[in-house]
Amino acid sequence: GYATVDHHRAIRTGMPEVIFGKGKTTEQILGIAERLLERASNVLVTRTNEEVAGRMKALYPEAEYFPACGALRVWRDRTMHGKGPLAVISAGTTDMPVALEAVVTAEVMGNDVDQIHDVGVAGIHRLFGNLDRITKARVIVVCAGMEGALPSAVGGLVSCPVIAVPTSVGYGASFHGLAALLGMLNSCASNVSVVNIDNGFGGGYVASLINRL
Amino acid sequence: GYATVDHHRAIRTGMPEVIFGKGKTTEQILGIAERLLERASNVLVTRTNEEVAGRMKALYPEAEYFPACGALRVWRDRTMHGKGPLAVISAGTTDMPVALEAVVTAEVMGNDVDQIHDVGVAGIHRLFGNLDRITKARVIVVCAGMEGALPSAVGGLVSCPVIAVPTSVGYGASFHGLAALLGMLNSCASNVSVVNIDNGFGGGYVASLINRL
Amino acid sequence: GYATVDHHRAIRTGMPEVIFGKGKTTEQILGIAERLLERASNVLVTRTNEEVAGRMKALYPEAEYFPACGALRVWRDRTMHGKGPLAVISAGTTDMPVALEAVVTAEVMGNDVDQIHDVGVAGIHRLFGNLDRITKARVIVVCAGMEGALPSAVGGLVSCPVIAVPTSVGYGASFHGLAALLGMLNSCASNVSVVNIDNGFGGGYVASLINRL
Amino acid sequence: GYATVDHHRAIRTGMPEVIFGKGKTTEQILGIAERLLERASNVLVTRTNEEVAGRMKALYPEAEYFPACGALRVWRDRTMHGKGPLAVISAGTTDMPVALEAVVTAEVMGNDVDQIHDVGVAGIHRLFGNLDRITKARVIVVCAGMEGALPSAVGGLVSCPVIAVPTSVGYGASFHGLAALLGMLNSCASNVSVVNIDNGFGGGYVASLINRL
Amino acid sequence: GYATVDHHRAIRTGMPEVIFGKGKTTEQILGIAERLLERASNVLVTRTNEEVAGRMKALYPEAEYFPACGALRVWRDRTMHGKGPLAVISAGTTDMPVALEAVVTAEVMGNDVDQIHDVGVAGIHRLFGNLDRITKARVIVVCAGMEGALPSAVGGLVSCPVIAVPTSVGYGASFHGLAALLGMLNSCASNVSVVNIDNGFGGGYVASLINRL
Amino acid sequence: GYATVDHHRAIRTGMPEVIFGKGKTTEQILGIAERLLERASNVLVTRTNEEVAGRMKALYPEAEYFPACGALRVWRDRTMHGKGPLAVISAGTTDMPVALEAVVTAEVMGNDVDQIHDVGVAGIHRLFGNLDRITKARVIVVCAGMEGALPSAVGGLVSCPVIAVPTSVGYGASFHGLAALLGMLNSCASNVSVVNIDNGFGGGYVASLINRL
Amino acid sequence: GYATVDHHRAIRTGMPEVIFGKGKTTEQILGIAERLLERASNVLVTRTNEEVAGRMKALYPEAEYFPACGALRVWRDRTMHGKGPLAVISAGTTDMPVALEAVVTAEVMGNDVDQIHDVGVAGIHRLFGNLDRITKARVIVVCAGMEGALPSAVGGLVSCPVIAVPTSVGYGASFHGLAALLGMLNSCASNVSVVNIDNGFGGGYVASLINRL
């Protein structure tokens, strides 16, 4: 067999089992998922495709597939673990796949997710129009590409932790998300920490852990 | 006048006022600090020097200066805000200045800080020797330079959030902390988020916010 | 002799003669300045030092030296060429030397300069507190380091051209201004164009040309 | 719905509404365009394709599609806003798609655009052969790939603002436009500012704003 | 003819002849292989494909093809040259193609290869579960992508030489293996040296040379 | 106390204890060294200075200091562990400090070291003039800056393992050793593996481990 | 029309007209070629394809197409301009397309070209086996990918000018030819100058100019 499966963590913490789909064959993903689902209630597969989704749905009719971001979710135990609203904010329409990966992750980890999209820094009034929802959140995930300035703007408006997810949206000197990543790492807002480019999963995961505290 | 001072946030949240000392003159720092201390109980100055420290101590005898990292602290209101132990872990002796900046920050923000130093990945048994303290923490800051592998190792051992602080410790292909930064951003542990290179302040700050939740 | 002096442009356009001081010896700068000042009313020397300033003041008592940015100015013909207010905005206290170079340049080119400092993105309310002055400007220079997000925020509030000047302020993953530069080049505000890192001169110069139109 | 639409700016300023097509589905673009065209006279879609163009033309027969650069334009209100000629200059045949994006943008923003193509620095006599047209322009957009030297050469010949657009034309050490971008940022001509690689739209937009002043 | 074939080294040392398949046509590879196999017992082709494999198997039925990594092997002389166990360790399922290239190479060079897969740093207990096999090895090849921390962890547990092979597994700030490469070059374990990204062949080759000593 | 000292490895393997001096205070280095020398025969301090050397010599008269590379050695147990000659080769006069660090390391680890200097690729006849010594070596460390081509040339002449150490010697596009590092990682010689830029210690250490086998 | 054609240079110097095919449509290439061939004897098209080749051959039966590098040549005036042998040397089989572009260019510019292939640095004896031919050359073009060490080795053996052409051959840390480029720029041989990655045309062109002197 291939991947050594470690059930204990999931059982212990009530967290979903997660399979990173990229670079794995359909058979590998299905094999791992089946073994996991013998014991785990919830399984999340990220970066997968229609073929895997079809095969999974045949086996587990409750499986949900999110084609915009390639996430696949078996969400059987829907216990809420988050202690308050977890917001996922995105800058532009094209950042939504990454934001969706964060949303799908945070939901399957037992959070009530509030989504706020298309509120980029160049139209800062749109951010202010959602100030109520933003300040209500206990923890916030912010997804932005291009110059990646949104986490700083959000971070300056709230006093809760902000997880910044740079996206590879952009072209030219965005260098596939590098500009956004560097911007976020240099955020002048002190409440910002950062995960990998396009890592909506990581953003949703870290925020979910924080929201359980 | 120079920097516009914003008291409201500090008063509202019980957080310290913070002055980023790098690039400011002694007079600028003293001027800002004096105005802040008229109303705020606690003030933290990062990246400052002996000269500023001497001048501040003359005015505020309770001021503490930490020469290893250049932090200066007026810590009058010592209310605890953290809801559990906050651990600061560092990989090598030379990462300690950055770790110290995190410790000083987390303390002045009202945390009980547990320090664990010199437990780099190449001597992984030293990490395991501290497993009890590590698993007890509610949130962890991990400072490491060179290959920056320690946050992944720590992250795999705990289920709490881990804030990774890459340090510029190293030479050659460490490229002033870039190697550690990239390593941490690509961490295979899902509970890791990252702040800027050498940003011990940011690590301590984000961890403190999380520990209040 | 060294540098070939070209008077014609200055005479034709009423623009100052400019000497880039960095890398030139005191004697070289003085020699060029003297020849220029035989015919030109106004001369600007950038990136120079106290020694040159002292020597110049001895020869031209009206010379002004700005130690914070190293600019030296002989401003004899004070005709206004700008057709409206030209704003220079900076994000943090440490960005002020670059902003000052822009101010000194725009003034010697005949502009009424409105300076707005310390209005970084993480305290976006400070930007809004100056909305009147900002929207009155005919053209705006915005100087910011770290994540360089301020030009996008400003750009989204106005419909005039914004010249963004990234500064090398920051540390770690700011990579000496690269983070700010990339952020500005990827600005989601369409009215933003960019000059070199720390090029306050360039920002002030381009804005002055625009303000003459 | 997806993108929050903001009519006010367009109505206020007489500027076109702009949709960045890259990364949006056909349905998304059509949906946004329809809502915009209920109130706005002019709409510009950049980085789109034949399919969107066909669908748009069926709905709005006056829509023009420019396959070389993927721009789509509904240009109903043809009021001139530019106060003089706006020149768009390109270095080589392969830079023309980017130059075309600038032209289409500047036209729909109400400018009389003078196009000068294939006048790269290695054949500098071709630039001089167009000196009359170049010096007549009130503002100039210069598109160039490879070493990106053309904006400096043009900038040295005129005293108006020059917006430099680096293109990704080239191979090897052009690093997808990085060489041209760096060249332009380091221009020894003081009247040059820069937008993102391949951002013909940004070049045309900034130049149009300047030309209204 | 194309490639100049040099038999002498192989004959002298008992090492296989190696053809780097990438960028060569099917005819080129077959031509070189045929000439080599007139005199050499063993030939290894790396980075090749099904078409070459089919053609080779028709000519040499004993040829083995490994589709996961594109290696093709004619292994006729199976003399053991390694003086002890050579371990190939990989971090994740998706690093296995690179690990397989190392295994195939080390085997054809006469080693008894012990494979240990899916023991990444975030699940460090899996590494410890294999401590016996790891400490028995005379030389170890470690393949890892993303943050590339596994070689340091392994290196700290053993006193034999460790050859680290960074893989291009990952996304975003992995920059196609750069993060893993830099991590490994900065390893705090002194027994680690590094080969090119995805160079499983190089890792297996260097380890095999060492294991003959 | 600072650094946790781990005697066991040294006692077990007969390897020296090593202290990386860079970034440690004189007191820290002396403190660690004293504790180590209570039980260990041999101690190596790298990247240290005259001051530490003087203090150490006062305590341990047998200590040797190598100012060209900053290494300090207490070498009491001179047992040979290497099973054959270990060669250290350098390309140019200015690469010698790095080569010396490798030599000092390999000696204190019990090797008979053969030094061959100033045999860079542009004078390839000098390499050939030493062919006898080169082919006699059981393992070779090659130190080179600038284009870093020497390890490939050496690697093509021998069938033993070659450890390549890129040096930061050079200027301009050497980018502080990056050019040499990349060259060595892309070596067309299969027997080459690489350590960090200027890491003479690492080169000597890995080679010494190999030479014990 | 598109490209402004400049006959004068070709007529004056007897050099071929050159069309860079990449990024141009078939119609554009044919149009330019036809106009050029009305007056010029020789035309070279680089980076083109079978379709253009077929169309050109239909019009100009003497046209030669080189599919390995995409060059197309109409070579009617075969006057020799080179004053001695011009050598084109390549390191590996996969560097041959770039070398071929250099050969095709040098031939159409009137040179007697001596081709020496597959003589990479790791098999330095193959280079020495061709020492006679190499030292006879009046000017040499050297094409190499991966570590790009061959120009230094060749440069050290001859006293004529060497034009180094880095190729994008390699993978991983070759970074699409960057490693080879940096290696060549840092060559320790003083007679080496460098052109762009994969620019076989540039190498052949510069060498041809030199060989006319």
Place this chain on the structure above:
Amino acid sequence: GYATVDHHRAIRTGMPEVIFGKGKTTEQILGIAERLLERASNVLVTRTNEEVAGRMKALYPEAEYFPACGALRVWRDRTMHGKGPLAVISAGTTDMPVALEAVVTAEVMGNDVDQIHDVGVAGIHRLFGNLDRITKARVIVVCAGMEGALPSAVGGLVSCPVIAVPTSVGYGASFHGLAALLGMLNSCASNVSVVNIDNGFGGGYVASLINRL
């Protein structure tokens, strides 16, 4: 002894012996120079300093030192080897040290050097004012920093070989000469080849070799 001295090349070709001074001690340079001057007529030391110059002049009164670039020359055999004028052109006053290194090198290699300074691209008329001298040259060295556009402009005006020397003059996004280097490598002029950043020596050397042909 240190550096192995190789007289043969110099004697054979009439070229000077060259010592690269950077990173060598005064004693090392003097030692090498003395041995070389026993047999060689001409010696050039680059990147050295006043101290070495003083010591050399005491021993060889004919030694000339050029403090602007740190070159030191013993030029006893002044035979002309160049077959025509060799031009050295520089863009700005601050590029002159690099240009001077090229001049000193070309002179000691027996060339009649024509120097043309301060003719940067932004003042292209200054280049045209020297068209006569430029077109008379048999080979040209062009030194430029910042955007490095001058070699393209010169290359387009002449049909002789142009050696481009990027300089580290500039700041910010010049990245210590990288912008100029990339610009020159991507030159749209076909007669341009490039040496390392600030390598005036290399430019002068290659041009001298060409001028002997």
